[in-house]
Amino acid sequence: LIWDIANLWQMGEVPSLETYERLKPLISLVHVKGGRWDESGGSLRWASRLADASWPVNLILDAVAQDGVVDTICLNPSHGEQNNGYRASLDDFENDLNFLRTHLNNRI
Secondary structure, eight states: OEEEHHHHHHTTOOOOHHHHHHHGGGOSEEEEOOOEEOTTSSSEEEOOOGGGOSSOHHHHHHHHHHHTOOSOEEEOOOOSBOOTTOOOOHHHHHHHHHHHHHHHTTOO
């Protein structure tokens, strides 16, 4: 299973550790991107960098790294409406890549 966290979110499953735990035995690749929910919480609405995402990026990726579930993480531009300066540019991608490198510190 390729767990595309934001795609599953778009389908109504808010990213959480509980979701990760349910899917963990099936996961062979984790696919990440930013995204922010609207004011009501829950639904993916706005595109964003990973560092600005509403979903618990660090918490979930820490669990993935600690459990050794994957050795690779796929990174793509965020889904959602454009807002707050995010434009899915090369600068935004580099920011996301640096965020992952810094946070995971070569653990994956």
